[in-house]
Amino acid sequence: MPDLPQLLLFVAAGWLLNLTPGPDVLYIVSHGLRGGARAGMVAALGIVGGCFVHVFAAAAGLSALLATSATAFTVVKWIGAAYLLWMGVKLLFSRTGRLNLGDGAPPETDLWAVWRRGFLTNVLNPKVALFFLAFVPQFIRPDAAHPALSFLLLGVLFNLNSLPINLGYAWLAAWAARRLHTLQRAMGWMDRAAGALFIGFGLRLAFTDHPSSRA
Structure with a gap:
């Protein structure tokens, strides 16, 4: 596990990244706006x-990933760095976020269906797996005795850390249905802040050496 300053940075970065409007946030907000706070929270x-x-x-x-060859490590490193940089540039130069309120369908009453679609949308998105592989290992010490366990604990912390943000989005959507202009402006600023963070992490990953090269 990282030391306390790194752990606090991890928590802060997790909050900022979860504040960033994206497919997950739009799914939560859409259900919050159309079905109320309960539907939004179930979506979260x-x-x-x-x-x-x-x-x-x-x-x-x-x-196995950390124990593989330096060549394979470099390939994975550059894929992860390119993804983070692409996301960062996209967010940094994006226009103010737009909320997709759907097609005017009636509020979702089947909460199980709301949960299931949110679950499957994330499970079937390979970009989510790529994000965790690119982001979390940067907070694991190269000499960690149990890197897989550290990854698991940090990943669980990241997800638990995201709950207040995601549930807050659901509540905010239900409360701010008639204040969408203000909400969209806030989303635009969060886009840019998170974009700069993604670019920073992407550059950090690009210049990371394979652990064996530090020996």
């Missing part, structure tokens, strides 16, 4: 449930 729980699947799957293979 479905999203977080899908994230846990990616964390457990990534943790199961992390030991």
Whole structure:
């Protein structure tokens, strides 16, 4: 596990990244606006449930990933760095976020369906797995005795850390249905802040050496 300053940075980065408008946030907000706070919160729980699947799957293979050849490590490193930089530039130069309020359909009453769709949307999105593999290992010490366990604990912390943000989005959407202009402006500023953060992490990952090269 990282030391306290790194852990606090991890928590702060997690909050900022979860504040960033994206497909998950739009799914939560859409259901919050159309179905009220309960539907939005159930949508948030479905999203977080899908994230846990990616964390457990990534943790199961992390030991083999870190023990592989320097060439394979470099390939994965550059893929992760390119993804983070692409996301950062996209967010940094995006226009103010727009909320997709759907097609005017009636509020969702089947909460199980709301949860299930949120869960499957995340589980079936390979970008979520790539995000965890690119982001979380940067907070694991190169000499960690149990890197897979550290990854698992940090991944669980990231997901639990996201709950207040996601549930807050659900409540805010239900409360601010008639104040969308103000909400969209706030989303635009969060886009840019998170974009700068993504670019920073992408550059950090790009200049990371394979652990064996530090020996």
